[in-house]
Amino acid sequence: xxxxxxxxxxxxxxxxxxxxxxxxxxxxxxxxxxxxxxxxxxxxxxxxxxxxxxxxxxxxxxxxxxxxxxxxxxxxxxxxxxxxxxxxxxxxxxxxxxxxxxxxxxxxxxxxxxxxxxxxxxxxxxxxxxxxxxxxxxxxxxxxxxxxxxxxxxxxxxxxxxx
Amino acid sequence: xxxxxxxxxxxxxxxxxxxxxxxxxxxxxxxxxxxxxxxxxxxxxxxxxxxxxxxxxxxxxxxxxxxxxxxxxxxxxxxxxxxxxxxxxxxxxxxxxxxxxxxxxxxxxxxxxxxxxxxxxxxxxxxxxxxxxxxxxxxxxxxxxxxxxxxxxxxxxxxxxxxxxxxxxxxxxxxxxxxxxxxxxxxxxxxxxxxxxxxxxxxxxxxxxxxxxxxxxxxxxxxxxxxxxxxxxxxxxxxxxxxxxxxxxxxxxxxxxxxxxxxxxxxxxxxxxxxxxxxxxxxxxxxxxxxxxxxxxxxxxxxxx
Numbered sequence: 001x002x003x004x005x006x007x008x009x010x011x012x013x014x015x016x017x018x019x020x021x022x023x024x025x026x027x028x029x030x031x032x033x034x035x036x037x038x039x040x041x042x043x044x045x046x047x048x049x050x051x052x053x054x055x056x057x058x059x060x061x062x063x064x065x066x067x068x069x070x071x072x073x074x075x076x077x078x079x080x081x082x083x084x085x086x087x088x089x090x091x092x093x094x095x096x097x098x099x100x101x102x103x104x105x106x107x108x109x110x111x112x113x114x115x116x117x118x119x120x121x122x123x124x125x126x127x128x129x130x131x132x133x134x135x136x137x138x139x140x141x142x143x144x145x146x147x148x149x150x151x152x153x154x155x156x157x158x159x160x161x162x163x
Numbered sequence: 164x165x166x167x168x169x170x171x172x173x174x175x176x177x178x179x180x181x182x183x184x185x186x187x188x189x190x191x192x193x194x195x196x197x198x199x200x201x202x203x204x205x206x207x208x209x210x211x212x213x214x215x216x217x218x219x220x221x222x223x224x225x226x227x228x229x230x231x232x233x234x235x236x237x238x239x240x241x242x243x244x245x246x247x248x249x250x251x252x253x254x255x256x257x258x259x260x261x262x263x264x265x266x267x268x269x270x271x272x273x274x275x276x277x278x279x280x281x282x283x284x285x286x287x288x289x290x291x292x293x294x295x296x297x298x299x300x301x302x303x304x305x306x307x308x309x310x311x312x313x314x315x316x317x318x319x320x321x322x323x324x325x326x327x328x329x330x331x332x333x334x335x336x337x338x339x340x341x342x343x344x345x346x347x348x349x350x351x352x353x354x355x356x357x358x359x360x361x362x363x364x365x366x367x368x369x370x371x372x373x374x375x376x377x378x379x380x381x382x383x384x385x386x387x388x389x390x391x392x393x394x395x396x397x398x399x400x401x402x403x404x405x406x407x408x409x410x411x412x413x414x415x416x417x418x419x420x421x422x423x424x425x426x427x428x429x430x431x432x433x434x435x436x437x438x439x440x441x442x443x444x445x446x447x448x449x450x451x452x453x454x455x456x457x458x459x460x461x462x463x464x465x466x467x468x
Contacts, residue, residue: 008320009200014216018316018325021219025226026278032230034274036237037248044239 197408201319202310214312215319222285222316252277262445272448275333279326280441283317283399287433290315290407291426317403317436320396327395330444331388338451346454351388353381395443402436 004010203211233244241249255277259269292313300309316322338347349355356377363370406429413422 007199010324011211011321013210014201014213014319014321015325015328017216018219018322019329021223021316022279022282022326022329024223025282026275028227028230029278029281030274032234033248034252034277036234037245037252038270040237040239040241041249041252 197314197318197404197411199404201314201321204310204312213319213321214310214314215316215322218289218313219286219316219322221313222282222289225285226281255280258442259445262442263449268449268452272337272445275448276441276445279330279444280437283326283440284433284437286316286322287403287406287437288315288430289313290318290403291410291429291433315403315407317399318407320400323396323400324392326399326440327392330395330440330447331391334444334447334451335388337448341452342454347451349381351381351385353378356381391443391447395440399436399440402432406432 201213201215204214204217205212233248236243236245238245252273255273256266256269259273259276260266263269263272290313335347338350345355356374360370360374410422410425410429413425
């Protein structure tokens with residue numbers, strides 16, 4: 001043992017000094033480099049993890065919103081289509097109704113026209129008949145008057161025939 | 164103690180003689196050799212400051228400056244030096260994980276391992292620096308000897324011994340904090356297993372044979388701890404010292420070009436040795452924090468199931 005100590009000049013004072021040196025290195029490195037650096041690295045890791053998680057959540061929310069939006073839009077489209085179809089049907093019905101009514105009215109008007117025409121005709125006929133009757137009466141009166149007067153002749157007979 | 168005093172007196176006498184000799188024989192040849200031990204370059208009282216200790220101080224100063232520069236430039240978004248150190252820390256943690264298999268344990272151990280790594284690395288590299296060509300000329304056993312001011316701190320057994328002893332003691336203290344003083348104590352002087360002889364002898368008579376063996380194994384662990392100190396310190400010292408001898412020899416043979424590949428070799432050796440020391444330190448700390456009993460009882464439970 002002594003020979004080893006003498007050969008290598010082992011000196012406990014220098015050993016303590018070197019151990020102290022190492023201690024200083026450890027404390028300085030730990031306090032000034034390792035501790036703050038690991039803290040920063042840890043915080044950054046947490047931040048990045050949070051960022052990634054947030055991005056995932058956002059993507060999910062976005063996709064949900066998109067699908068919901070698409071649903072709403074398609075629903076709205078369907079509704080609009082339905083409403084349009086209904087409107088179309090209603091319009092058709094109304095149009096048909098109106099057509100029918102118009103036809104009816106036209107028919108009615110024609111009927112009325114016909115009726116009034118008929119009544120006018122009958123009226124005219126009756127009027128004419130009346131007139132003819134009065135005329136005939138007048139003529140008869142005249143003929144009769146003339147005959148009575150003695151002037152009823154061939155000429156008057158022709159007039160009567162031509163009527 | 165008396166031996167040391169005598170030695171110091173002898174050294175003082177030699178120094179006085181040297182100065183006289185230098186005056187008298189100014190043209191004597193100066194020997195460039197790397198002795199096995201670090202030589203004192205100046206004295207503070209009776210305490211001889213060796214060139215290795217001086218180098219270690221320079222290394223400590225360098226590390227402090229680097230740490231302070233790093234501290235002042237820490238930012239949320241890393242840049243330059245911070246990037247480098249973050250990469251180193253990530254790598255170190257990854258290496259620690261391979262040994263410990265436990266991130267929490269790695270985070271506890273790696274600061275001390277990385278400190279050891281940088282301390283040893285800077286000390287190793289200072290041994291290669293051409294600054295060690297400045298020095299004193301002293302009278303040695305065979306004429307004048309050149310004593311450099313700087314000698315790689317780890318090229319002195321005192322440094323490596325101090326580191327190794329700190330590591331092994333540190334590992335055991337770490338064990339005490341991790342698994343408790345009783346369990347750490349039982350790793351070496353296994354009183355628990357002796358006590359179990361009386362408890363379990365009826366169930367399992369073979370314990371009368373097994374327990375003393377386990378106890379003896381515990382005693383061997385103590386020698387194992389000493390062996391750890393020896394292997395850690397002499398491996399590091401041997402490699403770095405051999406490197407310095409190699410460089411001096413090569414420089415003495417052919418001064419130009421030839422030493423350059425060896426310089427690169429020594430740069431690599433410096434990194435490798437620092438890495439080996441720190442990884443072994445992590446291994447010892449992990450062993451210190453591991454609980455043998457827990458594993459065994461766990462296994463027993465498994466077997467029962």
